[in-house]
Amino acid sequence: MIARLLSATGVFAATVALSAGVAAPSAAQAAPDRLAAGAAPAAPKAPAKPTAVQIAGKFPGNSVTVQQSERPDLFKQLLSEVSWLATTPPTTSKPEAKKLGPKFTVTVLIKDKANQTYELYPNAAGGPRAFRPAKQPTGKKTPGWFYGRLTMSESLRLSGVPLKEKPDVVSGGIGGGIGEDVQAEELDPVEGVNDVLADMRRLYLLNGAVLLTILLGLGGIAFLIRRRV
Numbered sequence: 001m002i003a004r005l006l007s008a009t010g011v012f013a014a015t016v017a018l019s020a021g022v023a024a025p026s027a028a029q030a031a032p033d034r035l036a037a038g039a040a041p042a043a044p045k046a047p048a049k050p051t052a053v054q055i056a057g058k059f060p061g062n063s064v065t066v067q068q069s070e071r072p073d074l075f076k077q078l079l080s081e082v083s084w085l086a087t088t089p090p091t092t093s094k095p096e097a098k099k100l101g102p103k104f105t106v107t108v109l110i111k112d113k114a115n116q117t118y119e120l121y122p123n124a125a126g127g128p129r130a131f132r133p134a135k136q137p138t139g140k141k142t143p144g145w146f147y148g149r150l151t152m153s154e155s156l157r158l159s160g161v162p163l164k165e166k167p168d169v170v171s172g173g174i175g176g177g178i179g180e181d182v183q184a185e186e187l188d189p190v191e192g193v194n195d196v197l198a199d200m201r202r203l204y205l206l207n208g209a210v211l212l213t214i215l216l217g218l219g220g221i222a223f224l225i226r227r228r229v
Contacts, residue, residue, distance in 0.1 A: 048110045053078040055159055057104040064160040065109075077155050081148070082106050085132050087185045090144025092129070099125035104156060113137075122153035122163060 014143035037163040053075060056063040068075040101123030108116040126149030134140050158161040 035170070045130060050079060050083075050108045050115065052109040052112070053159075054107045054109060055104055055161060056107070057102060057161065057209075059162050061160075066159050074155075074158055077151070077158060078105060078106070079108065081120070081152055081155050082108065082116065085118055085130055085146060086116055086141075088146065090142075091146045094131075094145050095124060095126070095129060100129065101125075104161060107137075120152055120156065122148070122156055124148075128152040129160075178200055 025214055032200040048199055050068070052065055052067045053077075054063060054065045066075050100121045102121070104120045104122070105120050107114050116138070117133060117136060119131040119133065121131075128150065129154075130148040132141060132144050132146070134143040153163050153166050157165065
């Protein structure tokens, strides 16, 4: 009887040991799998893109906002005037205040929340100027002055800011080089051809009048010389 009990106990112990030996590798193998799954880095979110540009200054209404969804071409033009100021080192020193002209504060918005802000001086003596304030909506940056783009004045004017028209600084893009935000259907090719023909007609008449005057002068000189001879 005692021998049977010892034999049964041995069999039971061997079974428990075998089960533990099989289960241990499985648990050890499952642990790294759980760690690997938990340690997988989450995909980084794409940075939010600007959705609007706001211009503030001393003009009727005090501010104007250009939405990307409403006027994408003009929005792109305005954004190009200031987007490069975020990371560019300053390019000039502070001009004299009396030579800066009117100031316009341009704020880049992301879903109606301010992201960048700059001060633009399109009529500054010696060319447009831009200033990057140290206090930015997303934190502090190194303040600095910059030479602005020559298209700054027209970009602001097309947005609704009352500035003097300077179409000669715009080539292509917004306004097509004529300083206006013109729609394609507003252009009349027939009228354009008529204007060109009218200009050519006036040019030919002017040249003919000049040539006739020269011929009459030569004829008069020849007549005087002949009488004297």
